[in-house]
Amino acid sequence: VGATLYSGDEEFKIKKAKMRGEPSEGMICAEDEIGLGTSHDGIMVLDDAAKIGMPAKEYFKIETDTVFEIGLTPNRIDGASHIGTARDLAAFLSQTKEITLTKPSVDNFKVDNRNLPIDIIVEDKVACPRYTGVTVTNVNVGPSPEWLQNRLKAIGLNPINNLVDISNYVLHETGQPLHFFDADQIDGNKVIIKTLPEGTSFITLDEVDRKLSSEDLMICNEKNGMCIAGVFGGIKSGVTENTKNVFIESAHFNSVYIRKTAKRHDLHTDASFRFERGSDPNVTEYALKRAALLIKEITGGEISSEIVDVYPEAVQDYNVDLTFKNLKRLIGKEIEKEKVKSILKSLDIKIVDEDEVKLSLKIPTYRVDVQREADVIEEVLRIYGYNNVEISEHVNSSLSYSQKPDKEVIQNTISDILTANGFNEIMCNSLTKEDYYNNLESYKPENLVKIFNPLSNDLNAMRQTLLFGGLESISYNRNRRNPDLKLYEFGNCYFLNKSENENLLKKYNEEKHLALFVTGNKTEENWIVNAEPTSFFLLKSFIENILLRLGFDLNQISADDISSDILTEGLSYHYNQNKIAEFGMVSKKILRSFDIDTNVYFAEFAWNQVIKRSAKNNIRYTEIPKYPEVRRDLALLIDKSVKFSEIKDLANKTEKKLLRKVSLFDVFEGEKLGANKKSYAVSFILQDENKTLTDKQIDKIMNNFIRVFEKELNAQIR
Incomplete structure (x- = not known):
């Protein structure tokens, strides 16, 4: 009573209890309950040599051991072994005392006979820079000696049999992965390192039939594959209880090949863990000799071939x-x-x-x-x-230089403006679904940057536009009864330029975009006003406010009508012949694919172009004018094909000095006006900063407007 038992991660304290009405002062345990094994078949029965009060440690002859749990960073794969850790400790301790690292000697390695030579052929020397092998015959497979079992148990490994245990022992001792083949299963006594055709079937040790890629490096015999190199063995070539002859592999594989294969097949083993991070090409022979000597010592085998070491180009320090x-x-x-x-x-x-x-x-x-x-x-x-480096009491600093314009400052400024106007920022995944781009002309599928070995088909390409991620967010919110949305996102978009095959920097393009989404009602319905739906012109006002804040002169921005498979009604803004934004209403076809049954208005800025152009736009501040502005209105009868932007552009070209603003405040269409005609009511704001305008000046300007409109637009004054 009072003893604490540990089983895995669980803790159990023995207390007084009653069993079948009788008091219980203790507990009879199985092997696994006291950490002496894995069996739970029954209680442990002790022989007469076990004296009451004798320490269990003494009776079971348990070695005193200390286990260090070391958290390695991914780059320190050299420390993922006992020798590697000892080597690092020796480096530190040698600074204060005389200490050297001594590794187990393999000097007594010798070939007993040459009864089972195995030829090694490496066809892919890039994927396999070094391959070392040797054979051991007449082995007796059975339980490992107690010392070996105890050492494996101490690091959390379950003993299997002497061959498997030796492989694991040398792996954790040296950090070099080994693979033991049943030499009798090597057809033709040849080991060939090569790739197999795409789709080749291969059954691994876990009895799963896997389809190989043509890029998977394989260890083969003359007829078939035996092992996925550096990752996982095959079911037919591995050692069993009946194995008599063993071929030992100790190799160095290219980390890139192993990483891709392990990820492709979702196989992550002790061997692939080490090979992926980079193994030492110059330890293969030492680890091979160490394993061969242990097999000879423990299983009674004989080393029956010379070491074959295929190492065409030695890796130098x-x-x-x-x-x-x-x-x-x-x-x-x-x-x-x-x-x-x-x-x-x-x-x-x-x-x-x-x-x-x-x-x-x-x-x-x-x-x-x-x-x-x-x-x-x-x-x-x-x-x-680190503790020996003194921390200075003085702080030295220097003025940093930042590029003008500061991209981060501008982005934060625009974010603040949008947030103040009721927008919420979203951050969508740069990985998207390739199917979104099928049959699109605006964003062609052949321009997609595709992902090798994607985790899913929903994340198999890099986005070309911020549209689809935003529509996913809108659909998600609408399905949760949140239909009135104003969203924005800053994010990168990616494009493949297939015409550039030599220069990778030009082949793959990355552009920063800003997207705006407006959908649902502009304001919530209440007792004062009815709900007002969002519109194209609401989105347009947000776009122009952004451009104004960045110093753009809207009079210098040209607008072109666009209609595409993305936008059914839209405009494209250009500044100095460079496209800076596109916006409009998203097509119904695309909205239906996201189960959205209401209008969505979308804008996308070519943000890199906007930043580049805004650098030359200085925002000017002037005093409030002392002299009043004057408004004059014109009612123009024009063709339906004439756009207000044409009227505005003509007015700005006609009067550059005194014209401050041109606004459209009424539109009328009807049979009385005639076929294909409409009436625009347009206001003109005039102002002189230095004096009050006279009627004569105003009339002259307005007459100039009328003359230009009549000539250029065939307009009539109503």
Whole structure:
């Protein structure tokens, strides 16, 4: 009573209880309940040698061990092994005491006979830069010795049999993944590293029939595939309880190939975990010898071939120059030269040359994360100790330079304006559904940037427009009885230029856009006013307010009618012949595909162009005029094809100095006007900042307007 048992993550404390009416002062346990095994078949029965009061640790001969749980960052794959961790500890401890790292020796490796040679052929030397193999015959598969089982249990692995246990043991000891093949299943006594045709069927150890990609690297015999290289073994070639002869693989695979294959098949193993992050090409032979010697010792096997090592281009240590100036600049402290050299030596980094300015270094191949000078400086600081770098009491700063215009400031300003006008900001996924672009002319499917190995068909392409993400948001809100919406989004859009095959920077284009969405009612219905639906002109007012705030002169913006498979009614704004925005009503066909049964008005700014053009637009502030403005109205009878923008443009060209504003305040159409005719009532605001306008001046200007309208637009004054 009072003892605490641990089973997995669960904790159980033994208390006094009654069983069948009798008091219980303890608990009879199975193996798994006291952490001595995995069996739960029945209680553990002790023999007569077990004395009452004898420590269980002494009776079961449990070794005293300490387990360190180390949280590695993804770049430190060299530390994902016992030797790797010991190597790092030795580097740190050697700064204060004499200490060296001693690895298990493989010097006694020797070939017992040559009864089972295996040929190795590497067809893809990019995907497999090094492949090492050897055979061991006459092995006896069975339980592992107690010491091996205990060490595997200590790191959370369940013992299987001596061959599997040796493979796992060497993996965690050296960090090098191994694969054991049943040598009797290798047809033709040949191991061939190659790819197989697209769609080839291959059954893996988990008994799943997988369809291979033509990019999956395979370990094959003369007839069939045996293993997905660096990822997962096949069901037919692996070792079993009946295995007598073993072929040991110790290889170095290209991390890119392994990562893609593992993701493609959703297979994530201890081997792929290490290969994906970069294994050491120069440890394969050591790990192979270590495994072969353990098999020989534990299973009674014989090494029955020479080691075959296919390594056409040896991977050399990385060359990096470390300058003392940069070391001091990045660390913030000057470290003695001899101390730096001592740290580098402890990290197995060789100093091949030195002078007063720099050290020329060779980085060992197992440190795939140390490729640059900054990486070396980080290593020096890590061993030297962050706590040994004093924090200065003075704060030094410098004035930063920011580009004009400041893109972030402008974006925040426009966001504030839109929010103040009742808009909500949305942030949609840049990944979208390829099907949205099927049969579209405005955004052609061939211009899509597609995703390799997408997680789903709903996220298999990069967006060309912000429209579809916004419509998803509108549909989501409408389905939850929130139909009155004003939304905006700043986001990047992506385009593929197929004509550019050589320059990747030109082949893939990224543009920033601003999108506005307006739908539902402008205001909620209440007792004062009726609900008023949103309109094209409401959206237009928001667009023009944005452009005005950015310093654009609306009189210099040209508007063209557009009608497309995206917008049924719309305008395209151009400034200095550059398109800066398109807006209008979204087509009913597209809205139906999102189950939206009301009008949606959409605008999309080419934000990069807007920012670029706004940089030249300085907003000018003037005093409030002392002299009054004058309004004059004209009623113009014109053809229905004439747009108000044409009237406005002509007026601005005719009177550039005194004309302040042109507004349309009434439109009338009827049979009395004649076929294809309409009447526009237009107001003109005139003002002189230096004096009061006289009737003579005003009449002259208005007569000029009338003359121009009659000549250019065939207008009649009513």
